[in-house]
Amino acid sequence: MPGDSRMHRLSPEAKLVAVVAVVVVIAMTPRRETVAFALYALGAWAIIATTKIGLLTYLKRLSVIIPFVMFALIVPFIGGGESVYVLGVSLSVDGLWATWNILAKAGLGATMSIALSATTPVPELLHGMTRLKVPRLLVAIIAFMLRYIDVLVEQLGRMRRSMVARGHDPRWLWQVKPIASSAGALFVRSYERGERVHQAMLARGYTGVMPTVSEQRASTKEWLAVLLCPFGAALVLTVAVV
Amino acid sequence: MSASSISVRELGFRYPGEHHDALRGLSIDVNAGERVAVLGPNGSGKTTFVMHLNGLLATQSGEVRIGDTPVVESNLVEIRRRIGAVFQDADDQLFMSSVREDVAFGPANLGVSGAELYELVERTLEQVGAAGYGDRNPHHLSGGEKRRVAIATVLSMDPDVLILDEPTSGLDPAGRRELIDLLSSLTQTQLIVTHDLPLALQLCDRSVIVSDGRVVADGPTPELLANVDLLAEHRLELPLGFDPSRL
Numbered sequence: 084m085p086g087d088s089r090m091h092r093l094s095p096e097a098k099l100v101a102v103v104a105v106v107v108v109i110a111m112t113p114r115r116e117t118v119a120f121a122l123y124a125l126g127a128w129a130i131i132a133t134t135k136i137g138l139l140t141y142l143k144r145l146s147v148i149i150p151f152v153m154f155a156l157i158v159p160f161i162g163g164g165e166s167v168y169v170l171g172v173s174l175s176v177d178g179l180w181a182t183w184n185i186l187a188k189a190g191l192g193a194t195m196s197i198a199l200s201a202t203t204p205v206p207e208l209l210h211g212m213t214r215l216k217v218p219r220l221l222v223a224i225i226a227f228m229l230r231y232i233d234v235l236v237e238q239l240g241r242m243r244r245s246m247v248a249r250g251h252d253p254r255w256l257w258q259v260k261p262i263a264s265s266a267g268a269l270f271v272r273s274y275e276r277g278e279r280v281h282q283a284m285l286a287r288g289y290t291g292v293m294p295t296v297s298e299q300r301a302s303t304k305e306w307l308a309v310l311l312c313p314f315g316a317a318l319v320l321t322v323a324v325v
Numbered sequence: 326m327s328a329s330s331i332s333v334r335e336l337g338f339r340y341p342g343e344h345h346d347a348l349r350g351l352s353i354d355v356n357a358g359e360r361v362a363v364l365g366p367n368g369s370g371k372t373t374f375v376m377h378l379n380g381l382l383a384t385q386s387g388e389v390r391i392g393d394t395p396v397v398e399s400n401l402v403e404i405r406r407r408i409g410a411v412f413q414d415a416d417d418q419l420f421m422s423s424v425r426e427d428v429a430f431g432p433a434n435l436g437v438s439g440a441e442l443y444e445l446v447e448r449t450l451e452q453v454g455a456a457g458y459g460d461r462n463p464h465h466l467s468g469g470e471k472r473r474v475a476i477a478t479v480l481s482m483d484p485d486v487l488i489l490d491e492p493t494s495g496l497d498p499a500g501r502r503e504l505i506d507l508l509s510s511l512t513q514t515q516l517i518v519t520h521d522l523p524l525a526l527q528l529c530d531r532s533v534i535v536s537d538g539r540v541v542a543d544g545p546t547p548e549l550l551a552n553v554d555l556l557a558e559h560r561l562e563l564p565l566g567f568d569p570s571r572l
């Protein structure tokens with residue numbers, strides 16, 4: 084993980100808990116509390132600024148929410164109830180609020196996750212989860228998924244290239260059938276990979292329990308600093324609702 | 326660092342549901358500290374054989390001993406500590422999310438932890454020429470780097486025996502040369518499964534040829550490689566223009 088900001092040095096488990104707590108507070112916020120959302124956004128962007136990842140990187144990573152955005156944009160056209168006319172098109176008021184709700188919450192949630200992932204290497208995040216007493220097996224499963232997703236994508240790429248080399252050109256959605264059927268082959272290969280990885284683990288003395296590698300724990304000071312974020316958000320929410 | 330002998334007597338094995346024996350009475354003795362190449366065509370049973378040495382495949386008939394210790398269920402913890410197996414595909418060997426964790430995995434299972442573990446990992450990475458790689462993602466290493474880190478993952482357990490399954494497959498010439506340098510610097514008993522006949526000649530005084538689940542030839546590597554008929558019979562080929570007598 085390139086970069087070294089204050090955020091990078093905070094302990095991963097503290098950051099993880101803070102992000103989850105902030106996201107929960109955001110998710111609980113009634114959609115019409117626009118001022119609260121504005122304050123959350125200011126806070127989230129301030130955090131992003133401290134990570135020093137740069138606007139372009141931030142926007143690029145934020146693009147993961149595009150599928151949700153697409154879905155959200157449809158809602159005002161199909162929603163029922165009271166409607167308003169915009170440029171002669173009838174839009175559902177409820178639908179518009181629903182769109183706003185999805186956009187605001189997905190955008191804020193993604194922003195917090197970006198702040199976390201930009202400043203915490205995957206292994207540290209996994210160690211943080213272990214220290215938070217997330218079951219070892221679950222952490223191991225997540226770790227393997229992350230470790231082998233690249234290998235799988237590469238394998239799929241190789242299969243695609245070999246199909247292209249044999250004259251198939253899957254450029255359009257309705258041409259994906261060969262790719263879809265190769266998903267079966269990919270599954271078998273993943274299964275075999277799983278077997279071989281398990282053997283490699285056994286060969287190095289694995290007995291069913293993932294060993295812990297790092298023992299460093301978050302200090303109380305770190306916890307306090309990091310938990311200011313969800314407390315701040317909760318305060319905003321309380322004031323807004325009351 | 327110590328070394329152990331290997332003794333394999335009349336090993337037989339058939340995969341469940343198959344109609345053909347993968348191993349048919351394979352026997353071999355390797356002295357402590359010896360480096361032996363295991364040659365043979367695809368499907369001859371080389372991988373099946375080496376998977377018996379650390380009990381990943383349970384013996385169906387015959388016997389395997391590492392030093393004086395028979396490879397049986399009740400000894401597996403000790404056997405797996407003493408045998409370092411480097412698998413054919415380094416991506417199978419490097420399953421953690423950082424090089425450090427991968428090299429630490431074996432010793433951590435043996436109970437090493439804290440600063441001692443950290444030191445051990447750093448020392449081992451330095452030994453394989455990968456000092457400073459600890460925080461890297463194994464997936465993003467080159468083929469040669471992956472192979473050397475894969476070797477580090479077993480060296481960190483201080484094994485007596487190293488087993489390498491096709492260690493040069495997929496390596497470029499520079500990666501291959503670095504691997505040869507590394508292997509020749511190690512004092513453990515080594516069993517190197519390979520198709521790479523020049524590698525066998527460079528690293529191992531002695532070679533065996535495995536064919537159809539048995540050892541069919543066992544002798545000094547230069548002699549085996551000079552026997553053109555023997556090589557041809559077992560689908561082994563020297564690179565074009567390679568003359569073993571001139572090494």
Ligand SMILES: Nc1ncnc2c1ncn2[C@@H]1O[C@H](COP(=O)(O)OP(=O)(O)O)[C@@H](O)[C@H]1O
Nearest residue numbers: 340343347365366367368369370371372373374
């Ligand atoms: N998991 C398996 N299940 C069934 N048959 C196998 C399996 N692995 C290998 N074989 C068969 O056992 C024989 C020996 O294979 P292997 O030990 O992989 O040979 P080598 O490593 O020399 O290429 C081959 O005929 C192969 O098809």
Ligand SMILES: [Mg+2]
Nearest residue numbers: 371372413490
């Ligand atoms: Mg093999």
